[in-house]
Amino acid sequence: MQNRHSSAPVSLTLPARRHSNFQIVWSVLFILTFLGSYRLAQVKPLLLLEPEGRRNIWRFVTGMFPPDLSWDFVSLLGRPIIETIQLSLMGTFMAVVIGFPLGLLATRSLTFTGILNEREMVDSRRSVFLLRKGTYLLVRAILSLFRTIPEFVWAFMFVRAVGLGPFPGVLAIGISYAGMLGKVYSEILEHVNPGPLESLQATGASRLTILLYGLLPQALPNLVSYTLYRWECAIRASTILGFVGAGGIGQQLEISMRMFNFNQVLTLVAILFVMVAGVDVLSAKVRRTILSRSSV
Amino acid sequence: MYVLNQICKIFDSRTVAVRELDLKIGRGERVALIGPSGAGKTTLFRMLNLTIPPTSGTLLFDGLDSRHFSGRRLREVRRRIGTIYQQHNLVPRLQVVHNVLSGKLGSWPTWRAVQSLIRPTEADLALEALRHVGIADKLYERTETLSGGQQQRVAIARLLAQDPEVILADEPVSSVDPALAAGIVKLLIDLSETHCKTLLMNLHSVDLAFAHFPRLIGLKDGTISFDLPAAAVTDEHLAALYVGSQTEAVEEEIFSRAEPSFVRSCQPHLTR
Numbered sequence: 001m002q003n004r005h006s007s008a009p010v011s012l013t014l015p016a017r018r019h020s021n022f023q024i025v026w027s028v029l030f031i032l033t034f035l036g037s038y039r040l041a042q043v044k045p046l047l048l049l050e051p052e053g054r055r056n057i058w059r060f061v062t063g064m065f066p067p068d069l070s071w072d073f074v075s076l077l078g079r080p081i082i083e084t085i086q087l088s089l090m091g092t093f094m095a096v097v098i099g100f101p102l103g104l105l106a107t108r109s110l111t112f113t114g115i116l117n118e119r120e121m122v123d124s125r126r127s128v129f130l131l132r133k134g135t136y137l138l139v140r141a142i143l144s145l146f147r148t149i150p151e152f153v154w155a156f157m158f159v160r161a162v163g164l165g166p167f168p169g170v171l172a173i174g175i176s177y178a179g180m181l182g183k184v185y186s187e188i189l190e191h192v193n194p195g196p197l198e199s200l201q202a203t204g205a206s207r208l209t210i211l212l213y214g215l216l217p218q219a220l221p222n223l224v225s226y227t228l229y230r231w232e233c234a235i236r237a238s239t240i241l242g243f244v245g246a247g248g249i250g251q252q253l254e255i256s257m258r259m260f261n262f263n264q265v266l267t268l269v270a271i272l273f274v275m276v277a278g279v280d281v282l283s284a285k286v287r288r289t290i291l292s293r294s295s296v
Numbered sequence: 297m298y299v300l301n302q303i304c305k306i307f308d309s310r311t312v313a314v315r316e317l318d319l320k321i322g323r324g325e326r327v328a329l330i331g332p333s334g335a336g337k338t339t340l341f342r343m344l345n346l347t348i349p350p351t352s353g354t355l356l357f358d359g360l361d362s363r364h365f366s367g368r369r370l371r372e373v374r375r376r377i378g379t380i381y382q383q384h385n386l387v388p389r390l391q392v393v394h395n396v397l398s399g400k401l402g403s404w405p406t407w408r409a410v411q412s413l414i415r416p417t418e419a420d421l422a423l424e425a426l427r428h429v430g431i432a433d434k435l436y437e438r439t440e441t442l443s444g445g446q447q448q449r450v451a452i453a454r455l456l457a458q459d460p461e462v463i464l465a466d467e468p469v470s471s472v473d474p475a476l477a478a479g480i481v482k483l484l485i486d487l488s489e490t491h492c493k494t495l496l497m498n499l500h501s502v503d504l505a506f507a508h509f510p511r512l513i514g515l516k517d518g519t520i521s522f523d524l525p526a527a528a529v530t531d532e533h534l535a536a537l538y539v540g541s542q543t544e545a546v547e548e549e550i551f552s553r554a555e556p557s558f559v560r561s562c563q564p565h566l567t568r
């Protein structure tokens with residue numbers, strides 16, 4: 001049977017052509033969807049310029065000045081600020097703890113394809129292969145469930161379960177961000193150069209040591225970058241969680257808005273801005289040290 | 297050491313890389329594989345080091361059928377086979393010392409591997425291996441900062457740290473200068489001679505193959521074109537091996553010269 005091939009090296013049968021037709025169809029579909037959404041989502045920028053809208057925006061903006069810097073108000077904010085930082089930090093930490101192992105299981109090149117699994121693909125180990133693929137699909141489903149449900153819905157549920165305060169917020173961020181981290185981790189790990197993994201495998205290294213010596217060192221900068229970015233997002237998310245009673249700056253923000261104290265809102269937004277910027281600076285620093293460190 | 301019987305490797309059910317290959321390699325033997333680009337040399341090595349399974353055929357390693365290996369047993373067998381890859385396949389962000397010591401991963405328990413990543417446990421072993429290939433000063437350098445030829449030598453040092461029974465060297469001298477190339481080939485030859493290690497080497501340099509190996513195998517289109525003692529390989533054999541695989545210009549040149557020995561010297565990496 002193989003003799004049929006033996007006249008010349010098998011040539012490629014122009015797969016590029018078929019691919020590009022496929023791409024054209026998808027591009028057209030995408031453009032149609034985009035135009036359709038523009039209409040259906042009722043995007044009418046002019047609405048912003050109508051007198052009614054203009055007047056409301058004006059009232060809101062002028063109401064914010066001057067920001068409320070009175071000691072009575074500012075002295076109230078120490079606790080919420082600390083709470084917000086703790087909440088975002090613990091939430092992100094929990095997301096990493098849950099998301100990382102799930103991310104490993106959701107990585108194709110670890111579970112059932114690629115060089116690390118070449119031997120499992122052989123017919124005699126079919127059942128092992130199917131079991132692995134099943135695990136992979138299940139974990140992916142769990143991860144997407146985690147992130148489909150919005151943070152504040154999770155928070156709402158956890159507030160019911162464990163009561164008001166930062167803890168339900170931690171749980172909410174932990175779970176929903178685990179879904180995002182797990183997915184992105186798995187994508188980062190899948191795009192690592194497989195060559196070094198193959199050479200480690202060839203020395204007789206186990207899967208775990210290949211992970212430690214080949215996969216993680218190659219993926220580390222991206223993994224860390226993305227995790228730090230998620231921490232930044234968690235600070236923002238924690239404000240929304242405050243609205244459903246998860247404490248922190250968000251809760252204060254909700255109170256001030258409800259009371260139409262727009263000058264307090266400005267103070268709070270400024271504080272949030274400083275916090276997010278601070279995390280940004282900090283994560284840039286961490287990223288730089290990790291990138292320049294020569295070991296691991 | 298190896299007995300291959302009717303080995304085929306087909307990628308994606310259409311690219312035939314190796315076809316119906318029969319091969320016997322004895323313990324301690326030194327064999328050079330030569331052949332045009334795309335002949336299947338790398339693919340053959342990946343089957344020989346048990347990372348990819350053949351599509352069909354049987355591969356016996358040390359008398360045992362490779363299909364029966366799995367899990368821990370498979371890893372123990374892989375440990376006995378060391379590979380130097382054409383693309384070096386080092387982990388770029390790790391320090392050289394970790395890349396060299398990763399040759400030990402097959403024999404170390406996991407805790408040992410973790411410990412070494414934090415603080416190299418056998419740094420002196422790594423240093424010794426690097427000294428052999430002449431780059432001892434790079435021990436704590438980050439691997440990606442090294443030149444191509446230096447990385448190739450790190451890969452060889454990793455093999456020295458692994459200390460396998462079989463050495464598969466896929467173009468081990470493709471990115472170093474000719475003088476160093478000869479030195480590295482000699483190093484591997486000496487290693488196999490003094491410790492009776494089996495050595496298989498892919499070479500694009502036919503001269504090096506003739507100079508150092510008693511047995512030459514020509515591989516073309518996934519099959520063996522000749523398998524002879526070095527003394528019995530003639531220019532006709534080489535011409536047949538490389539004909540049709542050159543770019544048109546080179547091919548024309550070969551025939552216009554009408555001097556078969558030219559074929560030998562027009563292989564890449566060979567010209568001084």
Ligand SMILES: Nc1ncnc2c1ncn2[C@@H]1O[C@H](COP(=O)(O)OP(=O)(O)OP(=O)(O)O)[C@@H](O)[C@H]1O
Pocket residue numbers: 009307308311312313331332333334335336337338339340382
């Ligand atoms: N992973 C793969 N998937 C698909 N095809 C492959 C794969 N690896 C190799 N091939 C094909 O198999 C054939 C042999 O490749 P191989 O790398 O073994 O050649 P080689 O003799 O090592 O060439 P070179 O001297 O250029 O390194 C080529 O046609 C190549 O395209």
Ligand SMILES: [Mg+2]
Pocket residue numbers: 337338339382466
């Ligand atoms: Mg090759």
